[in-house]
Amino acid sequence: MIADKYTVTSYITNGAVALFGALNLEFIMMFIGLILALVTCITNYYFRRRQDKRDVEEAARKEEYHEVRMEIHNRDFNKED
Structure with a gap:
């Protein structure tokens, strides 16, 4: 026999109470x-991952900037010879 939705709702509500x-x-x-501890842990993990990603991107930009500066410096240095 299938219980109607009111009976099921009643059982669930009574169990919860x-x-x-x-x-x-x-x-x-x-x-x-x-x-709250779990929410804090998950939030911290999320923002640490974002920070790590930004740090990797910043390191790549700095490396590229350094390579361009060294190329310009070497080109200027070779012109003086």
């Missing part, structure tokens, strides 16, 4: 702290 009623304040605060 019973679970929430069984929790004490310390457990709720621990759970919130755990969630």
Whole structure:
């Protein structure tokens, strides 16, 4: 026999209320702290990856700039001879 949607909703709601009623304040605060710690960890990882990518791009730009400057310097140095 298939239960109608109201019966299923009632069971789910009653289960959630019973679970929430069984929790004490310390457990709720621990759970919130755990969630916030995970969010902080994920956020930190995301921004570290972005920073690493920017650092690699900046190093490549500096290397290219250095090579161009050395090419100009060598060209100017060879003209003086």
